[in-house]
Amino acid sequence: MQDQYLVSVDQAAKWGVSLLTKCNLNAEQAAIVVKGLISSNLRGVDTHGLVMIRHYARRFTTITTRPIEIVKETETTCLVDAGDNYGILASTIAMNKAIEKAERYGCGVSSVRNSNHFGAAAYYALMAAEKGMLGISTTNAGSRIPPWGGKEAFLGNNPIAIALPGDEYPVILDMALSVVAYQKIVTYAREGWPLPEGWAYDSAGEPTTNHQAALDGMLTPLGGYKGAGLSVMLDLICGAISQNGFADHVLSIDMYDKPRHVGHFFIAVNISNFLPLDVLKSLIAAYSRKFHVIPRKDGVDRLYLPGEIEYEKYKERSKNGFPLSRAAVEQLNEVSDEFGIARLVSVDPIGS
Template sequence: MAEYPGSEHERRVPAADLADGVARIFEAAGMGPADAALLADSLVHADLRGIHSHGTLRVPDYVKKLTTDGVDPRAVPVVERRAGAAIVIDGANAMGQIAMDLAMRTVIEAAGEHGIAMAAIGRSNHCGAMDYWAMRALPHDMIGIAGTNALPTMAPWGGAEKLVGMNPLAIAVPAAEEPAIVLDAAFGMTAHGKIRVYAQKGEPIPEGWATDAQGNPTTDAVAALDGLILPAGGHKGIGIGIMVGLLSTLLADAGYGLESGNMEEGAYVGRDGQFAMAIKIDAFRPAAGVKARVDQIA
């Protein structure tokens, strides 16, 4: 197996201490205290839920984005346009978490009035694990839905060129006494970040996850980082990934596929796109009854 410089030692730390330390790192990278704390909380949340591909593993990448890759650590996303429950958010080239925070707060407020609301987010960047955002709706007796585009790591079914991103989707449905039912899934066999976790540990990935740069099936995690991730469910996985990418980009004029991040007039401009939705259960049926039924299903 190819070598990858990973950590030789692992140790456990309290989640609150980890979040505080990560927030301090982001402050040192130029973020304000509140935004740094939000960014750190999203990463620690992912680690606590076992989504290490979107957890504190991302800290070095995020620092690089904030300090050398052109993401604006002090950007303030704004509501660019609103027509009732239809909302467009200008991410202002901030980290995606800052834009998604505004988006979820806005759709939750709008769904309270209209029953359902959706925000399209443009000029954004990587926003972490999507379940973090969908779950924001749960305390409000709402169903949360969130999706994002991503740089291509998959080929269309039967192809050999990276054209489709993992484009994950999360849906969170509240329950009464049981834990909420939450889906957070990309539409490849695995997430690119999970392959990085295997590479850091020097472990092989499962068969059927990826190919190397020449298109050969591989279990070498480092070789897979240069190759293709295989779609889950073949053409169905590719199809769902394409549609999530379209929902994440078209309504906010964000970049699709290789357009996600680009240089404009010599400066990096984040062109990731996301979408966020909130559905007020009481607008359809009494929330207590719906959540009790979710308990039965769970």
Template sequence: MSYYRIEEKALRAFSEESFQKAGFSEEEARIISDVILLSDLYGIESHGVQRFKMYHDNLKSGMVKKYNKTEILKETPVSATLDAHFGMGQLAAYRSMKMAIEKANKTGVGIVTVRNSNHYGIAGYYAKMACEEGLLGLSFTNSGAIMVPTNGRLPMLGSNPIACAMPAEPVDFLFDASTTVVTHGKLEVYRKLGKELPKGWALDDKGEESTDAGRVLDNFNAGKGGGILPLGGADEVHGGHKGYGYGMIVEIFSSILSMGMTSNNCLKGGIDGCCHGFIAIDPDIFGDREEIKNHLSEYLELIRKTLRAAGKERIYTHGEKEIEAMEDRLAKGILVNERTLNEIKEVAEGLQMDCSFY
């Protein structure tokens, strides 16, 4: 399948206009689009404009209640619990991390948990928000159950990513990864491309390994079982129980603390209901902020310069690949596959919008 380079500014302008036409304010459309486009700029195709049609379909179906606003259910100087009332996930998440940042700037720590939300994009966006304020940021979300627990064949947890960002030189530390081997969105991309899944990624409804992305996703959508394996794979020998455990930690910081829907109850009855967690920490509560930043920067540089394995040209630290991908895509355009472009055109036609970059 062909890929095309689309200018970032053109995609951003189209995205912002489309969400305004869908009923959001100019500022809300900017936030939603910023989250989506950062994923593509970082080279994370699974969570960028590839999800564009999904968001608009969810708005049309009513899964996303576009006029609903987040409500504070409980608040302390260091914490808050919010109910998103099934509104747009990016907006609930943005507000929540903003609250966590404000609390961290006042008290040193801010922890915010959210229930009854929708898909919020890449977890790293929100961790990065805190990092840009000189803070340590953490972001978590559960999602519709697609992770099969170790020794099981029914999905009980979502892809449940963990993101962590902290200031460093010359590149901030940024880690953002699902606790499954790959994400649900990655399987969507493989189905679009007509590619077989690598072995060790997924199971079919019988609990047997499957390389058919369409079958795995169809089983998931029909509630038949099967799904994606946790980090480490299918058994304890290779550490699958660790990925399963990391996924449970995400559930605790998102659905459990918020008293929201656990992954196995999300995406049922025409609603999503996923939950999020956000933490911002001011390094000054441990010592001098700049000295801590320098300490991390020195360690990261040591890692980059350590001895390389045979045949390997470079050791990356987390966040470097994303910055290099962004530089490439800002200069040359964002890579979009043919099927995703057709979906964007479909959205444009539905909203009676110009799609001249297509």
């Protein structure tokens, strides 16, 4: 069992703000970005949680940014230029705009250009679901997947999240378009866990289970040509509608000295324009009751609706804090030392 360190939300938030206020943000902006990252840890999506802050700290002390700007707006739409700034900041503004528009006019759509990594797509779809709305969020990302049948990376592992307000918890699908997200391969490499077959190709397009070959190579698209096709559509939605740029124009997260040209797209739809929210919730509750009693295969203890696993984690972690692995702590300590702030974790691992 790997060493695990338990961190409280408060402790993590204070540390994150102290770091990002050294990286071109004021305390209020830093708190928004850090909240977005911690929300992933609370939902158990640690790959897109606090550990990503190291990329942000390094990027935003290397590159020049411009203020985030709303360049075009109508009653129901909004185009945001993120000015190469923090993706979580621009995306929070854009989804809030979509929600405001949906409150007034029934639906709101925001497109964002010149942005950066926005964390987990779930964060923004859930912002809408928390307001009783259907929320959809998506982003494009650096090329990591070959077109179906191709042997060179061209498609991004563009994630999409779709959320509806549920009875006890929101139903939310948040998924990348590869069999697994690149950060999951980074995590497996970092932790030294064996890489399952079917996750990655090497740089010649051949299947691999070697960590380094996978990191240097490409990701396997989810569902063959259908996943590859969905990646094309989401790239065009995020990259072409915003006139942001797409495919290999979107750079990798660790090229700190160049604009990444990431684009996002957000939709909020006000449920109460169609039916009372309570009625939708009771319909989802009825769906959930039927779903959960479907007979299970041998060895399967329980069936999960999309987002249910993350909700269970959220309930537990928002009460008790969240664990960081030793390798994650080492990465965060390295960034603390680099930027001259107190380390987040200087305690013994859980159970020691």
